[in-house]
Each structure stands twice: as structure tokens, then as C-alpha cells.
Amino acid sequence: TVFALKTDGTLWGWGSDSNNLLCIAGTSNPNRSSPVQIGSAADWTFIPDVPVASSTFFVGIRAGGGVYASGSLGGISSYAPYSANLPGTEPIQFVASTGWSKVQPMDGVQRLWLLK
Numbered sequence: 001t002v003f004a005l006k007t008d009g010t011l012w013g014w015g016s017d018s019n020n021l022l023c024i025a026g027t028s029n030p031n032r033s034s035p036v037q038i039g040s041a042a043d044w045t046f047i048p049d050v051p052v053a054s055s056t057f058f059v060g061i062r063a064g065g066g067v068y069a070s071g072s073l074g075g076i077s078s079y080a081p082y083s084a085n086l087p088g089t090e091p092i093q094f095v096a097s098t099g100w101s102k103v104q105p106m107d108g109v110q111r112l113w114l115l116k
Contacts, residue, residue, distance in 0.1 A: 001013055001015030001017075001018075001021050001022065001058075002014055003038075003047050003058060004035065008042055009041075009042040009043050009044050009045070009063075010037055010041070010042050011037070011038045011039065011041070011044045011047070011060060011091075012035040012036065012037055012038060013032070013035065013036065013038050014032045014034055014035045014036065015032065016030065016031050017030035017031065017032065018030065019057065019071040019072035020070060020071060020088075021057070021070055021071040022036055022038055023038050023039055023070050023088065023090060023091060024036065038091065039089065039090040039091055040090065041062060041090070043064075044060055044061070044062055045061050045062060046061040046101065046102055046103070047059075047061075048060075048103060048104050056071055056072045057069055057071030057072055058070045058071050058091070059094060059103050060091070061100055061101065061102070061103060064098050065098040065099040065100040065116075066093050066095070067093070067094045067095040067100050067103055067114065068091040068092060068093055068094055069091055069092060069094035070092070095114065099116055100114050100115065101115055101116060102114070102115040103115075
């Protein structure tokens with residue numbers, strides 16, 4: 001699955017919607033060969049330039065520095081207020097605090113670096 005930000009601040013993705021990565025759960029065709037908008041927010045400011053945790057989940061940062069996620073949190077769910085697959089058609093705020101500027105995967109495992 002591939003993710004991209006448009007200049008208008010919207011988040012787009014294509015590929016597999018396994019684990020609800022693209023937030024289109026419940027559709028008859030979970031795989032997308034062309035970009036679909038993920039959620040309705042238009043204030044995304046940062047997404048990692050490499051996949052996070054073997055593409056089982058997505059994380060990104062929105063205006064104000066909130067960290068949002070979609071997909072399956074797997075091994076990092078014990079560090080978050082959610083577990084297993086994140087539901088719904090919008091990425092969910094994953095870290096309670098704000099003011100973050102970057103999020104990067106750590107050594108290809110289900111751990112993240114958060115930078116202010």
C-alpha cells in the first residue's frame with residue numbers, strides 16, 4: 001500500500017486495504033489500483049517516507065501535531081489507547097499528546113520515533 005499527501009493537505013492511498021489501512025472497510029473490493037482519499041481531513045502535514053511496521057498500519061501527522069493511525073496496530077497496541085484493527089472511515093488519533101513534527105519507523109519493527 002502506498003500513501004501520498006496532496007498539496008491541499010488531503011491524504012491519499014492505493015493498494016491493499018487489508019487491516020483497514022485505506023479506511024474503506026466493508027467495501028466489496030478492498031484493493032485499489034488508483035488513489036482514494038483516506039478520510040475527510042485536509043490538514044495532513046507529514047507522512048513517513050518509508051512504510052511503518054511492514055505495512056500493517058499507517059501513521060501520519062495532522063495540523064497541530066496530532067499523530068493519527070489506521071490499520072492494525074499489532075505489537076504497538078499496548079502503547080496506545082486502541083488495540084487490534086482501527087475501525088471506521090477516518091484515521092484515529094493514536095497518541096494523546098500533540099506538537100509532534102515527524103514520525104518514523106524504527107529498525108523495521110513495530111516501534112516508532114516521534115519527534116517534536
